[in-house]
Amino acid sequence: MKKRGLFAVALLLCASLFQAFAEPSPELVSAAKKEGKVVVYSITSRIANAAKAFEAKYGIKVEAYDLKDGELIEKVSREVGSNIAGADFVICQDSGRVYGQLIAPGYLVNYVPDSMKSLIPAQYQNPLVFQFINKVFIFNSEKTQKPVISNVWELTEPKWKGLMQFKDPKLEGVNANFLTMITSPEWSDRLAKAYEDLYGKKLVLSTPNAGYEWIKRWFQNGLILGNSDTSISENIGIKGQKAQTLGLFVYSKTRYEAAKNLALLPMTDVKPFSGFMYPAFLQMTKNAKNKNAAKLFIEYLLSPEGFAPWSKDVGSYSSNPNVKIDPTDHPVSFWAPKLVFEDPQYLFENRADVEEFVNTLEN
Numbered sequence: 001m002k003k004r005g006l007f008a009v010a011l012l013l014c015a016s017l018f019q020a021f022a023e024p025s026p027e028l029v030s031a032a033k034k035e036g037k038v039v040v041y042s043i044t045s046r047i048a049n050a051a052k053a054f055e056a057k058y059g060i061k062v063e064a065y066d067l068k069d070g071e072l073i074e075k076v077s078r079e080v081g082s083n084i085a086g087a088d089f090v091i092c093q094d095s096g097r098v099y100g101q102l103i104a105p106g107y108l109v110n111y112v113p114d115s116m117k118s119l120i121p122a123q124y125q126n127p128l129v130f131q132f133i134n135k136v137f138i139f140n141s142e143k144t145q146k147p148v149i150s151n152v153w154e155l156t157e158p159k160w161k162g163l164m165q166f167k168d169p170k171l172e173g174v175n176a177n178f179l180t181m182i183t184s185p186e187w188s189d190r191l192a193k194a195y196e197d198l199y200g201k202k203l204v205l206s207t208p209n210a211g212y213e214w215i216k217r218w219f220q221n222g223l224i225l226g227n228s229d230t231s232i233s234e235n236i237g238i239k240g241q242k243a244q245t246l247g248l249f250v251y252s253k254t255r256y257e258a259a260k261n262l263a264l265l266p267m268t269d270v271k272p273f274s275g276f277m278y279p280a281f282l283q284m285t286k287n288a289k290n291k292n293a294a295k296l297f298i299e300y301l302l303s304p305e306g307f308a309p310w311s312k313d314v315g316s317y318s319s320n321p322n323v324k325i326d327p328t329d330h331p332v333s334f335w336a337p338k339l340v341f342e343d344p345q346y347l348f349e350n351r352a353d354v355e356e357f358v359n360t361l362e363n
Contacts, residue, residue, distance in 0.1 A: 024113070024115070024296055024299050024300075025114075028292060028295060028296055028299075029058065029296060031292035032058065032060055032290075032292040032293040032295070032296040033058065033059060033060060034292075035060070035289075035290040035291075035292055035293045036060060036061060036293070037060065037061045037062075037063070037290055037293060038060060038061070038062055038063070038088050038089075038290045038293035038294050038296075038297050039062075039063045039064075039065075039086065039087050039088045039289075039290065040062065040063070040064050040065070040087055040088065040089055040090065040091065040294075040297065041065050041067055041072050041075065041076065041086070041087040041090045041091070041092075042064060042065065042066055042067070042072075042090065042091040043066075043067060043068070043069050043072055043091055043092060043093050043280060044066070044091060044131075044280065044310070045066045046309040046310055047064045047066065047091060047309075048064055048066070049308075049309040050300075050301060050306055050307075050308075050309050051064045053305070053306070053308070053309075054297055054300055054306070057300075058296065058300075060293050060296070060297075062297070065087075069092065069093050069094045069097075069172075069173055069174075070094075070097075070173070072090060072092055073092065073094065073097050073098065073101055073102060075087075076090060076092075076102055076107055076108070076285065077101055077102060077105075077107060079285075079287075080107040080108075080285050080286050080287055081105070081107065083287055084287075085287065085289050086285065087285050087288075088284065088285060088288040088289060088290045088291065088293065088294035089111075089282065089283060089284045089285060089288065089294040089297065089298060090108070090281075090282075090283055090285065091130055091131075091280055091281070091282060091301075092108075092280065092281050092283065093173070093174060093278060093279065093280045093281070094173035094174060094177065095127075095177065095278070095279060095281070095342045095344040095347060096173070096177055096180070096342070096344055096346075096347025096348040096351050097173060097347075097348070098127070098281060098283075098344065099127075099344035099345060099347070099348050100344075100348035102283070103127060103283070103344075104348075106286055107285065107286055108127075108283035108284065108285060108286065109283065109284045109285065109286055109288075110125075110126050110127055110128055110283060110284075111128065111282075111283075111284050111294075111295060111298060112125050112126070112128050113295065113298060113299040113302065115299060116299070116302050116320060119320055119321065119322060120302070120319045120320055120321075121319070121321070124279075124319045127281045127283060127344075128281060128282045128283065128298075128319070129279045129280070129281060129282075129319040130279075130280050130281060130282040130301060130302070130318070130319060131279070131280040131307075131310060131316060131317065131318060131319070132277050132278070132279055132280075132316075132317040132319070132332055132335075133174075133250065133251075133252070133277065133278055133280070133315060133316060133317075134250075134251045134275060134276070134277040134278075134315055134317075134335055134339055135174075135175075135178070135229070135248055135249055135250050135251065135275045135276055135277075135278075136248070136249075136251045136266045136267065136268070136274055136275035136339075137149070137246060137247075137248050137266070137267045137270055137274055137275055138233070138236060138237075138246065138247055138248075138249060138251070138253075138254065138264050138265065138266045138267070139236070139244065139245070139246035139247075139264075139265055139267065140236055140237060140238075140239075140241055140244060140245045140246070140263050140264070141263045141264060141265035142239050142240075142241070142263035143244065144244075145265065147265075147267040147269065147270070148244055148246060148267070149246070149267065149270060150269070150270060150271060151194055151197070151198045151270065151271045152191070152194065152214065152218075152270060152271070152272070152273065153191075153194060153195050153198050153199070153214065153217075154198070155218055155221065156214065156217035156218055156221050157221070158221075160221060160222075160246075161221050161222040162221075162222030162224070163222070163243055163244065163245045163246065164218075164221070164222070164223050164224065164245070164246055164247060164248075165223075165224045165225075165226050165232045165235060165236060165245070165246075165247035165248075165249070166223055166224070166225060166226065166232070166247060166248045166249070167225070167226050167227070167228065167229055167232060167249065168225040168226065168227065169225075169355070169358060170355075171227065174276075174278045174342075176351060176354070176355055176358075177276075177278065177342050177347050177351065178276040178278075178340055179215055179354055179358060180346070180347050180350050180351045180354040180355075181276070181340050181341075181342060181343065181346065181347065182211040182214065182215070182273075182340060183208070183209060183211035183212055183215070183350065183354055184211065184343065184346055184350075185209075187211055187272070187273075187340060188209035188210040188211035188212075189210070190272035190273075191203075191210035191211055191213075191214050191272060192209075192210035193272070194271045194272045195210065197271065198271075207357075212354075212357060215354075215357070215358065215361070216357075216361060219358065219361040219362070220361060225362075226247075229249040229250040229253055230253065232247045232249045232253075233247070233249055233250075233253035233254075233256065233262065233264065234260065234262065235247070236249075236264065237257065237260070237262030237263050237264040238262065238263075239261065239262070239263050248275055250315060251266060251275070251314060251315035252313050252314055252315030252316060253315075254266060254314060254315075255313050255314055255315075268330075268338055269338070270338075273338065273339055273340050274338045274339060275338075275339050275340070276339050276340040276341070276342075277332075277335055277336075277339040277340070277341055277342075278341075278342050279319075279342065282298050282301065282302070284298070302318065302319070302320050302323075303320070303323075304320075304322065304323045304324065307320070307323045311323055311324060311325060311326070312326070313326060314326045314328060314329040315329070317331070317332045317335075
């Protein structure tokens with residue numbers, strides 16, 4: 001029985017390895033080559049490198065356009081809504097708007113390659129997640145290597161007044177999404193508990209719930225709203241500062257620590273969250289002209305080879321768990337219980353209210 005059991009395990013491992021690196025079906029490759037072209041709109045500029053590699057491998061011409069998330073949503077909505085030929089598939093983010101303006105009206109179509117159906121976790125298959133990106137509380141580590149906070153409510157205390165930075169949510173939808181998500185019942189309850197754990201008393205509200213209350217107190221404690229995560233990382237990480245500073249920005253910016261002589265360390269055990277994680281989706285358009293080439297490119301992007309332009313850095317995670325991450329990083333399974341994830345439907349239904357609330361805090 002023991003030998004038979006080990007043999008069965010070996011067979012399963014071999015099968016999973018085969019599946020992880022299986023090539024697309026010859027029929028799909030042939031049909032895609034007959035189309036000879038594929039058009040993609042993307043919110044990540046690294047699509048250019050992936051496109052070059054895809055062209056070299058399959059001989060299929062790629063037209064790749066790098067767009068801001070709002071530009072992409074408006075362009076696809078206009079083109080597909082008017083049945084104008086444009087993108088065959090998209091890499092898009094800002095899940096609330098994508099859900100409400102592109103998926104719900106039927107402008108985008110979900111497609112999961114057969115080779116990925118048993119690899120990618122079911123909760124990431126519809127809409128199909130291409131990539132996860134995280135933003136984490138990161139502090140200037142020149143004077144201390146120890147986390148400077150353990151609970152997000154500390155950021156509402158006078159000690160941190162004017163010493164925190166965050167990209168303006170008006171400039172990036174995912175930041176507005178984070179603020180919206182923490183007003184949800186789940187996260188507002190967690191915030192209320194975190195307050196009680198820290199101070200030993202119940203939170204007294206001046207807003208609808210603990211999520212709104214934390215946003216209000218955080219913003220009114222001198223929060224500095226920046227124009228880009230790059231500039232924020234430099235402002236936080238520059239050496240020689242008198243005061244301790246921290247920010248909530250893209251984890252991948254820590255890769256510049258040595259090159260830019262910065263002092264940056266992330267915090268991964270802050271209660272009730274250490275930051276947030278957001279998805280970029282792979283979706284075909286309803287009126288895709290080159291359907292087979294789009295399917296082939298989507299399958300390629302979900303493979304270790306296709307994801308190579310993204311996997312070389314920390315803070316970038318394929319939805320395919322068999323794609324290796326940077327050896328200094330942690331997998332999505334590590335981050336999942338520590339970060340706020342997006343719920344597209346909740347975002348679509350509630351973001352306008354949160355944005356209106358935030359606007360009153362900035363006046």
